[in-house]
Amino acid sequence: MDRKNISCAKANANIAIIKYWGKKDEKLKIPFNNSISFTLDAFYTITKIENSSEDEFYINDTKQDEQEKTKIFNFVKNFRSDFNQKIKISSYNSMPTAAGLSSSSSGFAALTLALNKHFNTNKSIDELSRISRLGSGSSSRSFHTPFCLWKSDDDINSIGTKVDSNLDLSMIIVIVNDKKKEISSNQGMKMCVDSSSIFEKWYTQANIDSLKMISYLKNNDFTNVGKLMESNTNLMHRTTLFCETPFSYLTYKTYKVIDLIKQIRKSGLECYYTMDAGPNVKILCKKEDSYQIYEILSKTYPKDKLILSNCGKGFEVWSE
Ligand code: ADP
Ligand code: DP6
Numbered sequence: 001m002d003r004k005n006i007s008c009a010k011a012n013a014n015i016a017i018i019k020y021w022g023k024k025d026e027k028l029k030i031p032f033n034n035s036i037s038f039t040l041d042a043f044y045t046i047t048k049i050e051n052s053s054e055d056e057f058y059i060n061d062t063k064q065d066e067q068e069k070t071k072i073f074n075f076v077k078n079f080r081s082d083f084n085q086k087i088k089i090s091s092y093n094s095m096p097t098a099a100g101l102s103s104s105s106s107g108f109a110a111l112t113l114a115l116n117k118h119f120n121t122n123k124s125i126d127e128l129s130r131i132s133r134l135g136s137g138s139s140s141r142s143f144h145t146p147f148c149l150w151k152s153d154d155d156i157n158s159i160g161t162k163v164d165s166n167l168d169l170s171m172i173i174v175i176v177n178d179k180k181k182e183i184s185s186n187q188g189m190k191m192c193v194d195s196s197s198i199f200e201k202w203y204t205q206a207n208i209d210s211l212k213m214i215s216y217l218k219n220n221d222f223t224n225v226g227k228l229m230e231s232n233t234n235l236m237h238r239t240t241l242f243c244e245t246p247f248s249y250l251t252y253k254t255y256k257v258i259d260l261i262k263q264i265r266k267s268g269l270e271c272y273y274t275m276d277a278g279p280n281v282k283i284l285c286k287k288e289d290s291y292q293i294y295e296i297l298s299k300t301y302p303k304d305k306l307i308l309s310n311c312g313k314g315f316e317v318w319s320e
Helices: 066-076 103-118 125-135 137-143 185-195 199-218 222-241 252-266 287-297
Strands: 007-018 023-025 035-051 056-059 087-093 147-150 160-162 169-174 271-274 281-286 306-310 316-319
Touching: 007 103, 007 137, 007 199, 007 222, 007 271, 023 185, 035 103, 035 137, 035 169, 035 199, 056 066, 066 087, 066 103, 087 103, 103 125, 103 137, 103 316, 125 137, 137 147, 137 160, 147 199, 169 287, 185 199, 185 222, 199 222, 222 271, 222 281, 252 271, 252 281, 252 287, 281 287, 287 306
Parallel strands: 056 087
Antiparallel strands: 007 035, 007 316, 035 087, 035 147, 035 306, 147 160, 169 281, 169 306, 271 281
């Protein structure tokens, strides 16, 4: 068989239940506050790397523009010592790219793992999480499942670590818009750091929230996990409204989903909402209730806009 020696990796995306929103060091991507995430089985990236005559970068078989290519190949420098060793990177996202559905988290985690394999750098998981953070902050949390804490610390210690919990949860994603967002997460959080009048309040509260969340997870207290996730989400999104030029990632369609979640909750089924830098809504619930909640949602939303996901099983690395 013709073996081309392709280095491959698969990583799950993660959704923050305590949000990362703001860098105190832009270059090193050190956040102002701790964040905590839940990994998704249904949202992932598979990245394949092979030697080539020139550097190339594809997502879902589409050649990426010069700006994206430059960003990615600057990141490759963390692993490649011989610049003459050109590579082709072919990556596949299971979710829409750059639509607030966390493609950057699985995208950079899978790229980090595949580069580590391709260049035989044999780095530890802590080191891979640290390097991945330099590509995209949230990706540092894709190395542990199902719950991961990313600490706001110095360069070496600002990495993902596993959070203990026996909660068996699922997430239902309601896609109200799968188009690329106009303001990237990176730009949006920078606008908030630079001019939101409630930014200090946000990160001070988020750090308090992260400690509470760790304790709720450890105590398997789903009700408080869900309530805290919602209040943390709401405060994060409020920061955008208090910028010099206010903006919002949320739309009328987002609020319609939130209304439905509140109704479902009133009917006795526990579920809670969160949104990232985009209008799509992620609903956290117990795995045992997930199918029933999915069925209720499917009376209002078409099934191709609803994704029911269990927690991610962890990353994989292999050769082809
Ligand atoms: P999202 O909400 O999907 O995470 P972001 O705006 O935060 O969107 O990040 C999108 C960026 O993440 C892309 O512009 C690209 O740089 C990076 N990205 C997405 N998918 C991949 C991938 N498969 N491999 C490498 N980088 C990726
Ligand atoms: C709202 O990790 O995509 O999803 O570090 O600039 O690449 P960069 O940002 P990114 O931001 C994610 C922001 C968020 C919240 C979260 O995932 O914690």
